[in-house]
Amino acid sequence: MNMRIAFDSRRVAAATRESEAGRTAGPGDAVAPVTPRLLRLSAGVRGWMALGTLMTLAVTGTYVGQGIVIASAVERIFTGAEWSAIAGHLVAAVALVAVRSVLLWLRELTAVATGAALKSRLRRRLYTKLFELGPAYVQGSRTGAVQATVVDGVEKLDVYFSRFAAQFAGAALGAAGILAGLLVVDPVIGLTLLAGALAIAATPLLARRLQAERSSWFWSQWRRLGADHLDVLQGMTTLKAFDASAGRGRELARESWDFYRASIRFVAVANLRTGAMGLLSSGGIALAVGLGAVRLAQGALGVFDLLLVLLLAREAFRPLEELQKAYHSAYPALSAAAGVFELLDAEPAVHDPREPAPAPRSGSVTFENVTFAYTPGRPAVRNLSIHIDEGETVAFVGRSGAGKSTLVALLLRFFDAQDGGITLGGIDLRHLAIPELRRRIAVVAQATYLFHGSVRDNLLVGDPGADQSRLEDAARAAGAHQFIQRLPHGYDTVVGERGATLSGGERQRIAIARALLKDAPILVLDEATSSIDAKNEAEIQQALDRLAAGRTTLAIAHRLSTVQHADRIVLLDHGRITDVGTHAELLEHSTGYARLVAASTLEPSAETRTSGSGLSA
Ligand SMILES: Nc1ncnc2c1ncn2[C@@H]1O[C@H](COP(=O)(O)OP(=O)(O)OP(=O)(O)O)[C@@H](O)[C@H]1O
Numbered sequence: 001m002n003m004r005i006a007f008d009s010r011r012v013a014a015a016t017r018e019s020e021a022g023r024t025a026g027p028g029d030a031v032a033p034v035t036p037r038l039l040r041l042s043a044g045v046r047g048w049m050a051l052g053t054l055m056t057l058a059v060t061g062t063y064v065g066q067g068i069v070i071a072s073a074v075e076r077i078f079t080g081a082e083w084s085a086i087a088g089h090l091v092a093a094v095a096l097v098a099v100r101s102v103l104l105w106l107r108e109l110t111a112v113a114t115g116a117a118l119k120s121r122l123r124r125r126l127y128t129k130l131f132e133l134g135p136a137y138v139q140g141s142r143t144g145a146v147q148a149t150v151v152d153g154v155e156k157l158d159v160y161f162s163r164f165a166a167q168f169a170g171a172a173l174g175a176a177g178i179l180a181g182l183l184v185v186d187p188v189i190g191l192t193l194l195a196g197a198l199a200i201a202a203t204p205l206l207a208r209r210l211q212a213e214r215s216s217w218f219w220s221q222w223r224r225l226g227a228d229h230l231d232v233l234q235g236m237t238t239l240k241a242f243d244a245s246a247g248r249g250r251e252l253a254r255e256s257w258d259f260y261r262a263s264i265r266f267v268a269v270a271n272l273r274t275g276a277m278g279l280l281s282s283g284g285i286a287l288a289v290g291l292g293a294v295r296l297a298q299g300a301l302g303v304f305d306l307l308l309v310l311l312l313a314r315e316a317f318r319p320l321e322e323l324q325k326a327y328h329s330a331y332p333a334l335s336a337a338a339g340v341f342e343l344l345d346a347e348p349a350v351h352d353p354r355e356p357a358p359a360p361r362s363g364s365v366t367f368e369n370v371t372f373a374y375t376p377g378r379p380a381v382r383n384l385s386i387h388i389d390e391g392e393t394v395a396f397v398g399r400s401g402a403g404k405s406t407l408v409a410l411l412l413r414f415f416d417a418q419d420g421g422i423t424l425g426g427i428d429l430r431h432l433a434i435p436e437l438r439r440r441i442a443v444v445a446q447a448t449y450l451f452h453g454s455v456r457d458n459l460l461v462g463d464p465g466a467d468q469s470r471l472e473d474a475a476r477a478a479g480a481h482q483f484i485q486r487l488p489h490g491y492d493t494v495v496g497e498r499g500a501t502l503s504g505g506e507r508q509r510i511a512i513a514r515a516l517l518k519d520a521p522i523l524v525l526d527e528a529t530s531s532i533d534a535k536n537e538a539e540i541q542q543a544l545d546r547l548a549a550g551r552t553t554l555a556i557a558h559r560l561s562t563v564q565h566a567d568r569i570v571l572l573d574h575g576r577i578t579d580v581g582t583h584a585e586l587l588e589h590s591t592g593y594a595r596l597v598a599a600s601t602l603e604p605s606a607e608t609r610t611s612g613s614g615l616s617a
Pocket residue numbers: 001004005011139374375380398399400401402403404405406407
């Protein structure tokens with residue numbers, strides 16, 4: 001079953017290696033600081049970003065106004081004006097400071113609003129894509145790495161768009177405006193400052209290659225560390241049970257050290273760039289003021305103009321410096337964007353048909369010469385054909401790895417067969433709308449996934465519109481009602497993450513109730529009674545029989561209890577059907593089946609265990 005496949009560690013490990021080779025950004029992978037594609041991610045928040053730009057321009061405007069007012073006031077003081085002549089200037093300067101404070105506050109609010117809108121849009125887009133990609137993609141990726149992209153990656157993009165990109169135009173225009181003004185005041189000083197500003201603007205471009213490498217490495221270490229920590233948290237019980245936590249802890253410590261080094265290298269380059277820019281900025285201002293003093297001495301510049309140079313030269317560089325600071329914190333977004341694009345570009349394993357066929361009228365299922373391989377050249381299902389009548393119960397048995405779960409994954413269209421096809425009611429699955437197909441199939445899986453929420457929430461997954469009496473009927477039929485009633489808050493009791501506060505059997509009963517509520521014409525039972533104790537197994541089996549009545553049922557069976565109730569049993573070996581028949585027929589003529597029973601791969605049911613019948617055959 002899909003859940004089983006998803007949590008099978010050997011497969012996950014293999015997929016992890018594959019995904020790491022393919023998904024870790026290498027040096028130079030980082031995207032350019034501004035690319036059309038990156039900017040397209042801002043769709044829906046551009047209005048907010050434009051407002052951020054205006055705010056930045058307005059803030060620069062207050063600095064310029066303040067510079068002019070102060071220069072004028074100081075000039076008047078030098079020329080012996082009365083205090084009353086500069087009182088208006090002082091009031092204006094204070095007012096500009098106050099206006100700027102309000103503007104900065106509004107700019108911050110705008111940035112937060114931009115970020116919030118961007119994050120919610122982008123995450124919705126990524127989750128929609130993840131659902132479209134389905135289990136096939138999630139199996140091939142590390143949960144932690146996907147989480148790093150969807151959670152941390154999106155946070156980084158927030159900084160990029162709400163701080164850096166939103167302020168970019170404002171800062172550039174503000175600096176350009178001030179420089180143009182200073183060019184008019186004095187072309188020599190203006191050109192000197194322009195050269196300094198261009199050098200500052202060019203610094204990140206020069207440092208980009210160096211920083212891209214560091215940033216990619218930093219980000220890939222981050223994703224890896226996140227994935228490994230999540231792995232350890234999820235596998236805590238296993239690590240403790242095998243006394244393997246110390247070894248795993250050492251591995252994590254080593255990875256943390258790698259991450260530390262990645263961070264230091266990244267910050268070192270970033271600081272180098274910041275330092276270079278600070279030097280250029282201070283050097284430029286000092287040169288401009290020095291030149292201004294010389295020009296004043298030569299009589300080419302008035303006192304007011306020199307004061308303007310003194311006060312505004314700093315302002316010409318300030319927006320650029322602010323932008324650099326924003327760029328510094330937004331830079332990891334460029335690597336994070338690589339992960340986001342990778343997810344958005346991923347091709348789903350299956351596609352919805354353009355013009356879906358009408359819903360099938362019958363619940364018969366036919367596999368026609370189906371061949372499917374996860375890895376080229378290693379088919380998990382080979383040229384397999386079987387027709388299952390509407391309402392028939394067919395059990396699939398076989399050794400581990402025989403291909404049982406793969407058949408179910410193909411039926412649910414998590415994957416498409418490379419050869420042959422599957423029909424439902426005579427219609428090829430590839431011609432059916434995927435949601436329509438999945439609505440027609442209810443699954444009771446071995447590893448039941450319960451979501452964090454109340455028992456009721458988990459039951460409603462089967463039928464969101466079900467009322468309390470339907471929930472209770474289903475729970476009763478699944479043998480779950482009694483234990484649910486005994487829970488502290490009955491149906492409103494919150495089950496922990498993955499239903500951790502319930503026993504395996506209880507979880508499975510909820511899964512059975514959920515499938516009952518879904519009331520789909522096709523039922524997939526994946527060793528549905530495996531977590532149920534012997535006392536309740538017969539009871540649950542009866543509930544399942546009632547559930548299966550009138551439905552086409554595919555049962556992946558490890559127990560004789562399931563098998564004995566099936567209309568037919570299909571014996572699989574290496575992806576092929578080797579025998580088909582009833583339990584009695586197979587016991588009689590199938591050596592493979594007899595071997596399975598003898599090897600106890602098919603465990604005795606509660607009935608056979610207590611009656612002692614059947615298994616010895
Ligand atoms: N996601 C996957 N990627 C690569 N190979 C896979 C994947 N899932 C299953 N396989 C391989 O396909 C073959 C059939 O696996 P499948 O899970 O269908 O067997 P199964 O009969 O259900 O086994 P079990 O009873 O142990 O669950 C096995 O060789 C298995 O290793």
